[in-house]
Amino acid sequence: MFFSKRNHSLSNTFFLWIGTVLCLGFYQPILAGTYEEAYEMEQTNTLFAIPLYEKALTTKPTGKLQKAVVSRLFFLYKKHSKLLDALFLGSRYPSLIPSKDRTWIWNQLAEIYKPINVSDLSGTYVFAVKANVENATELKEHLKIQNLPKLYEFASILLLKRKQYNVILSLYEENPNMFPSPLFPGISQFKLNIEQGKEFLKKVLADNDKERSDQEKSDILYLMGVHYRQSNEQELSARYFRMSGSFFAKPRADLEASKSLVLQGKTKEMCSTFKFVSSPYDEIETILYYQCAPNGGQSLRFLLPSIQILSEREGNEFLKVLYTKDGI
Template sequence: MFVGAISLVGTLQEVSASGFYEEAYEMEQTNTLFAIPLYEKALSQKPTGKLQKAVVSRLFFLYKKHSKLLDALFLGSRYPSHIPSKDRTWIWNQLAEIYKPISVSDLSSTYVLASKANLENIKDLSDHLKQLNLPKLYEFASILLLKRKQYKVILSLYEESPNMFLTPLFVGISEFKLGTEQGKEFLKKILADSEKERSDQEKSDILYLMGVHYRQSNEHELSARYFRMSGSFFAKPRADLEASKSLVLQGKQKEMCSTFKFGSSPFDEIETILYYLCSPTGYQNLKPILPSIRILTEREGNEFLQVLFPKES
């Protein structure tokens, strides 16, 4: 009976993965960006054999096409036999361009250590970063660790080498992910250090973290205000996007559309959804991608999509 149940689950997963793959492939013919969530959903169903290879191959191709470099990097590491070595090399060359003058060798060794780091084996990554002593490498490691939800590892690295963190962004996000109160205490500590000379990026990141704090506290009006303020110093596209989410969570969709102007982004599904939503022909553009939007609403940080696209509709 138990063995039969396992077999049935396996069969259902294959059927489900096949269904999402077919839906993704069909979506790809008209909108490659929104095919990505469907392929990701297919892969989450743990397909095997030829279906797995097909899903991974299409997903990797679309990650490259839409410059989702870290997603491509993680995918290539999980399924190296499905990804040609020249494609994996291309990803590293792109990252080296972003993080120049850090070499591909130093980036790849950092990736290997960060991709398996936890509180038990953090010393390997910590020693490696201390030896190279490069703030940009700490940033790269922090982004990888955030993607893996290894928030305590980021905090541990910060405690050991606070001068390597050029802004409080990664530490602050980690604190908030671990708890609203932890994040609040971290912000208090940062704001108390009023004598420190801060760059525009630091100012922006601190205001961004204030926006995160107020959103977690369900004070969406204040949240939107701090996100918008953060954009006056640095990273305006990030600020506009987050402020828009907070306005939607207040039920202020019309205000959001009149305040911010988004484009049809080749890189960001959320920005493109907001562009479609606020355009005169919004419904016509949104209807074909609703299957992908349903998947995106399930993801952390996309709660505002549940307001825009309630399940019953």
């Protein structure tokens, strides 16, 4: 695999060690090495520096190194409009992130969810980040009082990020009218159990009398794509993802269909079917852009440390197939 091809010279390792001791005042060569790698990537591609800084943060740095990692990561989250990631990071390290920057994040979210104000969004956030299957009472009461589908959507996104799937399902069961689309409860069902997901889809599809919006049609077809991917029927998965894009959210559909094609070993078909751009917001779309571009492999070589990290994340398994099989 190409992941094992990146090597550091002995001199680079030595200078990283010296830099750690002199600049940080304590011995953390591995942590500092990860940070230096992230900082080096930032000079080449700021978007792909993010996974490396995230990896550096998982090693639990302390002192000046922690401050450096958190500061750079928060800055890049803002730069690339990864608002929820910035929000979670700011909450985790409030003493390291200036209040004006945290306020900026909330103002951006309020712009997205207008006319909902910052106060209602932040209240939802406070309750959603501590809700679990044993205790979601405060979140439920807050959402019932507000009675706004957009707040249920915001809460669901936060809960998905925390993998609190059962909490999403409990919200849906208590107030299904606040979910104009089956997307969030459907994803939650599939995350918990493929059979539960199939049963949920059957119930949704059985409701033939309901008049559906284009977004709802797209989300149902998207869930069908998820179902067939989990069943390892990648051809059907790609077909349903593509169908979902004919109604709504075409970029989402194209990306997911591409993953299914790669999992079938149809990389050339993917490149001839879809057109990708070098996105300032999405690492996966950018990887596929370089993969399909003439001589794109040269650009991908510089991104390999970040691609390795991304390939280990849920939903990105296709990256291992793509580069194990085809190489760069």
